[in-house]
Amino acid sequence: MVSTLTPEYTLKLQYMAEPTPEQPLRVIIVGGSIAGLTLAHALLRIDVDCVVLESHDEIAPHVGASIGILPNGARVLDQLGIFDDIRAASRPLEWSFAWNPDGSLLYRNEAVKVLHERHGYPLCFLDRQIVLDALFKHLGRQQKRVHTRKKVVRVQTLPDKAVVHCADGSEFEGDLVVGCDGVRSVVRNEMWRYMKPRDAASKERSLMTSEYACVFGTSTPTAGLSPGEIHRTFAKDFSFLTICGKDGIIFWFLFHRLAKRYPADNVPRFDQKQVDAHVSPYLSQAVANGVPFSAVYSNAMFKTLLALEEACFTRWWTGRIVCIGDSIHKMTPNLGQGANSAIESAALLANHLRQLKQAFPGGKIPLSRLERHLLEWQTGRWPRVSQMCAAASALTRLEALATPIHRIVAHYVLPITESLIVDQASQAMIGAEKLDFLPLPLSSMSCSMPYIPGYDRIRGLFIWRRLLATALFVCLYYLSANGETNLLPGNRLTSWSAQDIPSTTEGVTVSGLARMLLPSQLTPVYGIWFLEACREACTRSDLLLCVLFLWFKSTKNAKLITLHAYSAVGLWIAMHLKGTGNTWPVCCAVHYIRMPLSRLVLGRQQSIRAEALRVFHPVMLTGYCLLLLAIACYCL
Numbered sequence: 001m002v003s004t005l006t007p008e009y010t011l012k013l014q015y016m017a018e019p020t021p022e023q024p025l026r027v028i029i030v031g032g033s034i035a036g037l038t039l040a041h042a043l044l045r046i047d048v049d050c051v052v053l054e055s056h057d058e059i060a061p062h063v064g065a066s067i068g069i070l071p072n073g074a075r076v077l078d079q080l081g082i083f084d085d086i087r088a089a090s091r092p093l094e095w096s097f098a099w100n101p102d103g104s105l106l107y108r109n110e111a112v113k114v115l116h117e118r119h120g121y122p123l124c125f126l127d128r129q130i131v132l133d134a135l136f137k138h139l140g141r142q143q144k145r146v147h148t149r150k151k152v153v154r155v156q157t158l159p160d161k162a163v164v165h166c167a168d169g170s171e172f173e174g175d176l177v178v179g180c181d182g183v184r185s186v187v188r189n190e191m192w193r194y195m196k197p198r199d200a201a202s203k204e205r206s207l208m209t210s211e212y213a214c215v216f217g218t219s220t221p222t223a224g225l226s227p228g229e230i231h232r233t234f235a236k237d238f239s240f241l242t243i244c245g246k247d248g249i250i251f252w253f254l255f256h257r258l259a260k261r262y263p264a265d266n267v268p269r270f271d272q273k274q275v276d277a278h279v280s281p282y283l284s285q286a287v288a289n290g291v292p293f294s295a296v297y298s299n300a301m302f303k304t305l306l307a308l309e310e311a312c313f314t315r316w317w318t319g320r321i322v323c324i325g326d327s328i329h330k331m332t333p334n335l336g337q338g339a340n341s342a343i344e345s346a347a348l349l350a351n352h353l354r355q356l357k358q359a360f361p362g363g364k365i366p367l368s369r370l371e372r373h374l375l376e377w378q379t380g381r382w383p384r385v386s387q388m389c390a391a392a393s394a395l396t397r398l399e400a401l402a403t404p405i406h407r408i409v410a411h412y413v414l415p416i417t418e419s420l421i422v423d424q425a426s427q428a429m430i431g432a433e434k435l436d437f438l439p440l441p442l443s444s445m446s447c448s449m450p451y452i453p454g455y456d457r458i459r460g461l462f463i464w465r466r467l468l469a470t471a472l473f474v475c476l477y478y479l480s481a482n483g484e485t486n487l488l489p490g491n492r493l494t495s496w497s498a499q500d501i502p503s504t505t506e507g508v509t510v511s512g513l514a515r516m517l518l519p520s521q522l523t524p525v526y527g528i529w530f531l532e533a534c535r536e537a538c539t540r541s542d543l544l545l546c547v548l549f550l551w552f553k554s555t556k557n558a559k560l561i562t563l564h565a566y567s568a569v570g571l572w573i574a575m576h577l578k579g580t581g582n583t584w585p586v587c588c589a590v591h592y593i594r595m596p597l598s599r600l601v602l603g604r605q606q607s608i609r610a611e612a613l614r615v616f617h618p619v620m621l622t623g624y625c626l627l628l629l630a631i632a633c634y635c636l
């Protein structure tokens with residue numbers, strides 16, 4: 001459904017009357033897209049008088065753009081009763097694949113499924129028009145507040161009000177102007193005019209640059225790509241992101257590096273007739289195994305070429321003007337967080353405006369109080385937004401293998417650190433903003449990883465508890481070693497090791513058969529140990545080990561086998577030299593410290609990685625049995 005211009009607005013109009021005691025706050029939202037419509041919904045829920053001015057003649061034009069709604073944005077949209085429409089119109093993503101440009105697999109994982117389970121919402125990728133349409137449709141009778149063909153050209157702030165001027169000569173008055181007008185924001189430019197000191201604007205402007213361009217489009221179903229799959233191709237100076245959504249519709253993106261990093265005033269503008277010429281060098285590169293980009297591109301229904309600006313501005317408001325969304329935090333799309341962050345910014349701003357409204361139930365809000373809340377709003381939002389901008393920027397460069405370090409990470413670290421990546425993504429979700437004045441939806445509460453800002457810090461604290469708890473046992477262990485107490489069964493240096501390890505059995509006769517049977521006795525113990533070490537919750541420690549073994553260039557499985565076999569051999573040698581009694585307590589203590597129980601209860605953290613199960617038998621055979629047998633035979 002689309003709102004159209006009514007004749008009354010062709011006249012110059014004073015939209016709002018003087019504030020009445022019941023309506024002390026009047027907000028003018030410039031831009032009727034994700035940020036603007038989300039904010040309008042939220043403000044209407046708290047009875048704030050608002051109006052949305054949109055320059056286009058349609059709210060939800062069909063231009064072939066797509067959008068991914070992630071759990072942090074989904075939760076707010078769910079609070080507003082809009083998410084069900086989005087869920088119904090999309091096919092939740094399940095499988096992630098990463099490819100080299102020749103079509104060979106870098107890695108494949110279920111990260112998006114894990115995120116769904118942890119945070120209660122699927123990753124929905126769909127036509128952007130559907131999202132905007134749902135936002136507009138759910139305004140119901142309040143759609144009359146959305147005015148299309150209202151191109152804002154100027155904003156005036158006065159001590160007691162702000163006035164917004166449109167290109168058609170109409171004017172709108174309010175207490176606060178919110179710029180939701182995207183990356184080329186007029187409201188932001190107007191805000192800069194009012195900023196002090198005078199050079200503040202030029203400093204802000206210099207924060208926006210563009211180093212990558214993107215060709216994106218939508219294609220009809222293409223052989224080799226199945227619904228629910230998300231494919232990324234990592235290549236030198238370019239990357240593909242290809243998503244197969246509902247009914248097999250393909251949403252695709254080709255990101256490529258520009259010749260240089262352009263400043264804001266000089267960002268290239270492309271002629272859409274250049275698209276074919278632009279993509280031609282990439283047509284033979286693979287978006288998935290056996291699927292060249294040409295196969296997707298030849299099915300394209302829509303395609304667009306644009307330069308990608310990046311900026312995380314530091315001044316988000318001044319006086320009666322504030323900006324949210326792309327107008328103030330513009331990130332590259334690789335992370336899929338631009339719109340989701342805009343939704344969060346709108347939610348937190350609405351929370352602050354509600355507090356203001358409650359503080360002044362029957363009168364006009366002083367500018368100083370408004371400014372205090374805007375300051376608190378920006379201070380509250382800044383850590384997450386700046387992290388998101390940095391993460392999006394890093395991901396764009398990682399996928400385009402921008403530096404040798406990016407190449408090493410993409411080729412050797414990412415394939416074996418799936419759960420680390422998922423953990424990072426979860427970090428982005430758990431501190432997400434919500435609307436404080438609406439109930440939390442069931443989906444967001446029936447998930448395994450709660451949305452609690454600072455949750456990781458709480459989790460991090462557990463390590464001190466674990467260290468303290470372990471310290472007690474370490475003390476007992478050393479006391480027993482000095483012979484001061486006899487708390488451990490027997491002497492740990494001789495008795496335990498004498499039963500198990502051939503070369504430390506001085507003075508004890510161990511039959512040849514017993515030595516031959518040794519592997520069969522120890523293998524189950526080592527097997528359990530190996531699998532325990534492969535639980536998702538152990539990720540971070542595994543990363544350290546993986547980095548140590550980066551030099552080993554082979555297939556993914558071989559890397560894992562080597563990794564675990566080597567660590568297993570290390571453990572075995574330690575037992576051999578120092579005795580089981582010496583080694584096991586240390587191993588158990590380290591294991592306890594590295595795998596907090598709090599991590600084990602989170603979603604799939606307790607599950608054992610499929611890769612580990614696949615290499616279990618080769619690892620046990622090469623890492624333990626054969627080696628142990630060889631040494632046992634040698635000692636015979």
Ligand SMILES: Cc1cc2nc3c(=O)[nH]c(=O)nc-3n(C[C@H](O)[C@H](O)[C@H](O)COP(=O)(O)OP(=O)(O)OC[C@H]3O[C@@H](n4cnc5c(N)ncnc54)[C@H](O)[C@@H]3O)c2cc1C
Nearest residue numbers: 031033034035055068152181182325326333336338339340
């Ligand atoms: C290729 C691509 C893919 C993306 N994919 C994702 C994704 O998967 N997930 C995600 O979260 N984000 C994604 N993003 C980012 C996302 O699209 C933006 O972050 C999001 O649209 C920002 O919303 P916004 O409301 O702030 O601005 P916009 O969506 O840019 O909307 C601005 C609105 O203001 C209107 N306007 C502009 N000037 C004026 C004016 N002077 N007067 C009145 N109205 C005006 C415009 O017409 C427009 O409707 C993607 C971006 C791109 C480029």
